Amino acid sequence: MAGPGLGSGQDLWIISIALFCIASLLGALNFITTVLNMRAKGMSLMKMPLTVWTWFTTAILALLSFPVLLAAGILLLLDRLGGTSFFIPAGLVVSDTVIESSGGSPILWQHLFWFFGHPEVYIAILPGMGVASQLLSTFARKPIFGYHAMVVAVFAIGMLGFFVWGHHMFVSGLSPFSALVFSILTLAIGVPSAIKTFNWLGTLWGGKIRFTTAMLFAIGFVSLFVSGGITGLFLGQTSVDVQLHDTYFPVAHFHMIMGVAAIFGIFGATYYWFPKMFGRMLHEGLGKLHFWLTFIGVNAIFIPMHLMGIMGQLRRYAESTEFKFMEPLQPYQEFVTIAAFVTAAAQLLFLVNFCWGMFKGKKATENPWEATTLEWITASPPPHDNFGGRELVVNHAAYEYGVPGAPRDYVMQTDPPLESAK
Amino acid sequence: MPVAIAPPEVKPETEREDRLPEPGGPGGGSGSDGGSGRWGDGGGRRLRPDSYQLGMWLALASISMMFIGFSSAYILGQGTNSQWRAMAAPPFVWINTVILLASSLSLELARRAPAATELKRWMTLTCLLGAAFLVGQLWIWRLLGDQGIYLSGNPHSSFFYLLTGVHGVHLLGGVAGLATLTARAWSSAPGVPARASLNVTALYWHFMDGLWIYLLVLLFFWR
Numbered sequence: 001m002a003g004p005g006l007g008s009g010q011d012l013w014i015i016s017i018a019l020f021c022i023a024s025l026l027g028a029l030n031f032i033t034t035v036l037n038m039r040a041k042g043m044s045l046m047k048m049p050l051t052v053w054t055w056f057t058t059a060i061l062a063l064l065s066f067p068v069l070l071a072a073g074i075l076l077l078l079d080r081l082g083g084t085s086f087f088i089p090a091g092l093v094v095s096d097t098v099i100e101s102s103g104g105s106p107i108l109w110q111h112l113f114w115f116f117g118h119p120e121v122y123i124a125i126l127p128g129m130g131v132a133s134q135l136l137s138t139f140a141r142k143p144i145f146g147y148h149a150m151v152v153a154v155f156a157i158g159m160l161g162f163f164v165w166g167h168h169m170f171v172s173g174l175s176p177f178s179a180l181v182f183s184i185l186t187l188a189i190g191v192p193s194a195i196k197t198f199n200w201l202g203t204l205w206g207g208k209i210r211f212t213t214a215m216l217f218a219i220g221f222v223s224l225f226v227s228g229g230i231t232g233l234f235l236g237q238t239s240v241d242v243q244l245h246d247t248y249f250p251v252a253h254f255h256m257i258m259g260v261a262a263i264f265g266i267f268g269a270t271y272y273w274f275p276k277m278f279g280r281m282l283h284e285g286l287g288k289l290h291f292w293l294t295f296i297g298v299n300a301i302f303i304p305m306h307l308m309g310i311m312g313q314l315r316r317y318a319e320s321t322e323f324k325f326m327e328p329l330q331p332y333q334e335f336v337t338i339a340a341f342v343t344a345a346a347q348l349l350f351l352v353n354f355c356w357g358m359f360k361g362k363k364a365t366e367n368p369w370e371a372t373t374l375e376w377i378t379a380s381p382p383p384h385d386n387f388g389g390r391e392l393v394v395n396h397a398a399y400e401y402g403v404p405g406a407p408r409d410y411v412m413q414t415d416p417p418l419e420s421a422k
Numbered sequence: 423m424p425v426a427i428a429p430p431e432v433k434p435e436t437e438r439e440d441r442l443p444e445p446g447g448p449g450g451g452s453g454s455d456g457g458s459g460r461w462g463d464g465g466g467r468r469l470r471p472d473s474y475q476l477g478m479w480l481a482l483a484s485i486s487m488m489f490i491g492f493s494s495a496y497i498l499g500q501g502t503n504s505q506w507r508a509m510a511a512p513p514f515v516w517i518n519t520v521i522l523l524a525s526s527l528s529l530e531l532a533r534r535a536p537a538a539t540e541l542k543r544w545m546t547l548t549c550l551l552g553a554a555f556l557v558g559q560l561w562i563w564r565l566l567g568d569q570g571i572y573l574s575g576n577p578h579s580s581f582f583y584l585l586t587g588v589h590g591v592h593l594l595g596g597v598a599g600l601a602t603l604t605a606r607a608w609s610s611a612p613g614v615p616a617r618a619s620l621n622v623t624a625l626y627w628h629f630m631d632g633l634w635i636y637l638l639v640l641l642f643f644w645r
Contacts, residue, residue, distance in 0.1 A: 083574025
């Protein structure tokens with residue numbers, strides 16, 4: 001069924017995915033146990049930074065979704081090597097030959113894959129949400145708005161994520177009744193997502209905002225989360241999805257939200273924790289240039305792609321000039337291509353900044369951002385064993401900025417209890 | 423492949439009674455037993471026994487999800503595939519089931535053994551029964567092969583080989599864990615393997631036992 005060497009390449013690829021599944025779920029197991037059982041003294045669950053909460057939720061998703069992909073991978077490998085036909089339908093013709101089969105179901109593959117695939121997109125975005133919360137609070141010098149609501153929203157998004165995989169399969173012949181249920185559950189995710197967005201804006205409201213590069217990426221994350229997430233509400237409705245399925249519209253949607261927004265989370269986190277990792281600061285000017293080029297660049301790529309999708313540009317076509325109806329969209333294609341190259345080139349700035357910062361950056365202090373969480377009480381970079389043998393005692397919630405009566409505008413988690421609180 | 427799930431869980435906790443204070447500062451000596459002490463938890467604290475228990479429950483949840491994935495594929499195939507021909511249960515399966523249940527019983531007797539000598543004997547018996555079950559499974563595969571029932575061919579036989587195979591791989595991991603504990607019980611002077619490791623291995627083993635019963639019901643009684 002493949003050219004020379006391609007078959008075994010596929011087999012090796014499936015095996016590597018299987019190994020990745022096992023590694024991911026072992027990592028997840030470790031995370032959950034650590035969070036539940038090995039916290040510092042005084043660190044109650046509701047004092048944990050939101051970064052930890054999002055990783056915790058992510059780990060639960062990984063623990064329960066990766067084994068299903070592993071199961072699908074084993075079935076696929078047996079189909080390729082063991083002569084079974086779990087996914088190969090009867091009467092399948094490839095290259096003019098009928099493939100031997102005892103009647104499998106390719107739709108089964110879609111179900112198993114998307115049962116993993118949808119939680120997986122939250123695995124990609126949830127840690128970014130945690131990072132954005134941490135950064136917005138730190139640089140707005142305000143406690144995170146609605147901490148409890150944030151925790152509940154993260155959990156709600158994670159758990160709902162297990163029941164919406166069917167929205168990837170609206171045009172696969174799914175029963176309209178199942179589609180309706182999947183559609184309603186999908187749109188329900190809009191509620192916790194909106195809670196998160198309002199709380200991020202509430203955190204910024206009236207804050208003494210410090211526009212560091214990390215903060216810019218966090219605000220950029222919120223922006224992309226909104227502009228990429230809102231189109232999810234279009235695609236979550238069966239009637240609209242039938243029109244937009246397999247066009248550039250969903251491509252733009254998921255790149256905006258689980259591609260670029262997640263990457264903005266990674267960039268924000270890198271600019272923020274770089275001093276802790278290497279003991280040196282990244283160059284802020286270069287970082288800001290990197291942010292603006294990237295932010296404008298990704299919007300220049302993906303906003304036109306939404307429009308192209310609505311106008312009927314199909315995805316997965318190597319060449320679209322053969323089709324009359326796609327011809328007028330050629331200028332868009334060219335614009336998007338140029339924007340993509342420019343955006344990719346802008347990442348060289350980051351690379352240069354990173355390499356330069358590792359060796360030549362300004363020396364970082366213990367707590368350059370005046371942040372409150374545990375990692376900022378130790379040296380940059382941290383010594384062996386992270387805290388150099390100190391037994392930490394946590395007295396404060398994760399984001400106590402601008403507390404009345406406190407000596408500074410921030411109270412670190414390990415600071416002694418405040419006088420006024422007694 | 424899923425064998426890998428078992429071994430990290432059965433790593434021993436050093437006996438709580440004779441736990442030594444951390445030599446020369448935190449993190450210095452705790453890396454070898456379960457790799458727990460290295461992660462900045464201050465005073466080089468070791469994993470609490472219930473961390474093993476929690477970790478194992480999480481691993482079992484994960485394993486369950488994999489078998490739920492297989493089960494949904496099975497139920498879909500049985501309901502929609504016109505070429506589905508159910509095979510009869512090979513008689514040897516029932517003997518093997520008794521062997522597996524006996525291994526759970528002997529493991530429980532080991533866990534409750536008042537003296538180290540008894541514990542060692544029951545542990546050894548459990549290992550042997552576990553290994554016997556695995557050999558029995560291979561034997562069943564051979565008998566079926568003689569009858570012309572292979573992995574490929576009918577969808578039901580594909581699922582039989584798949585489910586028994588994946589279950590067998592998990593049991594192999596369990597036998598490896600049990601064997602490690604048994605060997606430790608015979609070699610070390612005090613003779614008692616760490617309670618936490620034994621409990622967590624027993625949890626895994628009993629779960630695999632229950633999973634086997636579930637698979638039998640799915641394969642031969644679910645119509």
